[in-house]
Amino acid sequence: MLRLLHGYKAAPFLIRYISTKPIIRIPKSSIHPFGDPSNQRPILQNVDWTINEGEAWAVMSASSGDSGKSAIFQTLLGHLRILSNPKEPLQHGLYPFIGENIDPYSRVSAVSFSHRSNRGGAFYDYTARYGAIRDEDALTLRESMFPESILEDKPDPLAGSPFDKPKVKKRAFEDVVKLSDEDKALFDSLVKEMDLERLLDLPLIALSNGQTRRARIVRAVLARPEIILLDEPLTGLDVSSRPKLLNLLHKLHQTRKPRVVLGLRTQDDIPEWVTHVALVQDGTVKAGVKNDVVPFIKHNPSVLDVSGTGPIGGGAGSIVLDLRGVSVKYGDRIVLDNLSWQVRQGERWHLQGVNGSGKTTLMSLILGDHPQSYVQPHLLLPSPPVPAIPSKFVLNHRKRIPTAHLRQSIGVVSPELFDAFPRRHGPSGMSVWEAIGTGFEGVFVPLSGNGIGANLPEQKSLRDWREERMWDVLENLGPSAWKPSEYPREIAAEFAQKKFADLSVGEQRLVLLMRTLVGRPPLVLLDEVWSGMNEEMVNAAKKYLRERVGNDQAVVLITHWEDEVPWTQSEGLKTFRLEEGKGYLV
Numbered sequence: 001m002l003r004l005l006h007g008y009k010a011a012p013f014l015i016r017y018i019s020t021k022p023i024i025r026i027p028k029s030s031i032h033p034f035g036d037p038s039n040q041r042p043i044l045q046n047v048d049w050t051i052n053e054g055e056a057w058a059v060m061s062a063s064s065g066d067s068g069k070s071a072i073f074q075t076l077l078g079h080l081r082i083l084s085n086p087k088e089p090l091q092h093g094l095y096p097f098i099g100e101n102i103d104p105y106s107r108v109s110a111v112s113f114s115h116r117s118n119r120g121g122a123f124y125d126y127t128a129r130y131g132a133i134r135d136e137d138a139l140t141l142r143e144s145m146f147p148e149s150i151l152e153d154k155p156d157p158l159a160g161s162p163f164d165k166p167k168v169k170k171r172a173f174e175d176v177v178k179l180s181d182e183d184k185a186l187f188d189s190l191v192k193e194m195d196l197e198r199l200l201d202l203p204l205i206a207l208s209n210g211q212t213r214r215a216r217i218v219r220a221v222l223a224r225p226e227i228i229l230l231d232e233p234l235t236g237l238d239v240s241s242r243p244k245l246l247n248l249l250h251k252l253h254q255t256r257k258p259r260v261v262l263g264l265r266t267q268d269d270i271p272e273w274v275t276h277v278a279l280v281q282d283g284t285v286k287a288g289v290k291n292d293v294v295p296f297i298k299h300n301p302s303v304l305d306v307s308g309t310g311p312i313g314g315g316a317g318s319i320v321l322d323l324r325g326v327s328v329k330y331g332d333r334i335v336l337d338n339l340s341w342q343v344r345q346g347e348r349w350h351l352q353g354v355n356g357s358g359k360t361t362l363m364s365l366i367l368g369d370h371p372q373s374y375v376q377p378h379l380l381l382p383s384p385p386v387p388a389i390p391s392k393f394v395l396n397h398r399k400r401i402p403t404a405h406l407r408q409s410i411g412v413v414s415p416e417l418f419d420a421f422p423r424r425h426g427p428s429g430m431s432v433w434e435a436i437g438t439g440f441e442g443v444f445v446p447l448s449g450n451g452i453g454a455n456l457p458e459q460k461s462l463r464d465w466r467e468e469r470m471w472d473v474l475e476n477l478g479p480s481a482w483k484p485s486e487y488p489r490e491i492a493a494e495f496a497q498k499k500f501a502d503l504s505v506g507e508q509r510l511v512l513l514m515r516t517l518v519g520r521p522p523l524v525l526l527d528e529v530w531s532g533m534n535e536e537m538v539n540a541a542k543k544y545l546r547e548r549v550g551n552d553q554a555v556v557l558i559t560h561w562e563d564e565v566p567w568t569q570s571e572g573l574k575t576f577r578l579e580e581g582k583g584y585l586v
């Protein structure tokens, strides 16, 4: 579905000034991975693409895998090999406008928003931001914008007595960072337009997802590249930030400081100021004027038939989450202020709120990850009885539930979990089967050789149930759900053996959704669950949530896009909105 983004039309006078000076040029080439000596297996074929000065391009693909727009971006960053036709060689390089003695790749910046790399593939503790912030994490947003202010900062073990915690030796920002008037003006206008002014002196680690994403764009622009590649830049931004960002990108592009190339999914709206589209589909690229290319986008009609569906499962179930008078503050900064909220089995909730309104903080309390979860007056969470039978639970105060038990009764997908989940390549890396199986206990490494959890040898019925559940999510959320097949079990079995780390971003996100749903936890929290997924994957996941998640389960979905919610208000969807620290039923 196309969302309308008004007010960003390319002005006619601009189109007149579009020159034919090429900025990027790939003449009739195929794109290959480096290290493929035979050049037999191109990732993309017959790529014939030129970007001229003044044109505004979006690269679109239905797949977030290597054959989609990420392959184009990898090519533009020099990570893939361009093999051009010998009769029409790549003259003056990929970026003909950049002087011959300059490394062109040093003038191109890329920022991707559908995922971030996770530091070597091992799991890391993403809950650090909720607690007392360690000195080494205390880098402020302002400092992070100017790497020269931090390069020489080191823990100073000689400060104080040997028993003191080492302190980070701070250098006065003004002594280190000497900005020209022009740079200062750019910095001031960028942080103003991206609404980051009041966050500049906060530790970087404390910023919300949307705030961090806006900051990453500002930092990339401050590095003054010639071209900036922004992959899915609207991911996770609230409704009011999106037009501001698009407006800023439009302005930057017009002044060519820097030129902007956007990466979008085929289901995303194309900003009106974009003049040209490179559509990556089935291993080839169709590039041209927007209106000529857009009709070639293959849309998969939604498989959801919402007509005639009855109300969502009752709402008459037992309370599965009970919050009263819940508050979180950091120093003087109140993030959650006296919230009360009850969620019952069978209910479906949309949790709303602008960037920084406290949604992730609330989730972290419910997940028991937040240190302040222990001190809340009334924070009752589902706790599994022993031995774990997922649909059975009792309510208990967070401080009386071991965290390991909470992980069994609350399933979660979030940007933090996605970034932190281990992704080791090679033989020791987790298979898809093992990654999904960690969901039964909510852990991050497989607890047994068979990949379906710990301590089951004696409990045949539980073992059988878990295996059944594995196949249920694999068949209904795996490849045969997005590419219909006559052999769903075979396709699922093949997919289950793949290495998690080798999957595309969209596939990894789906596997983490399977991991969340496999154990049928009574409470499911889904935060930004669709980013990186293509249209077919989103449809399959929505269908699963509507049809296969039970009335004994409650689901809370966080998204800034109304059309990403699989249920409607008329079906009984409930909305809880965070605003200025307070929570409201909408």
Ligand SMILES: Nc1ncnc2c1ncn2[C@@H]1O[C@H](COP(=O)(O)OP(=O)(O)OP(=O)(O)O)[C@@H](O)[C@H]1O
Binding pocket: 129, 130, 131, 133, 202, 205, 206, 207, 208, 209, 210, 211, 236, 330, 333, 335, 353, 354, 355, 356, 357, 358, 359, 360, 361, 362
């Ligand atoms: N340690 C901290 N110190 C000060 N402020 C903090 C700290 N941790 C979080 N905050 C602030 O708490 C607010 C809520 O952040 P949170 O991540 O919960 O927002 P969110 O609603 O999830 O936003 P988004 O939509 O961007 O994901 C933010 O303004 C953030 O800057």
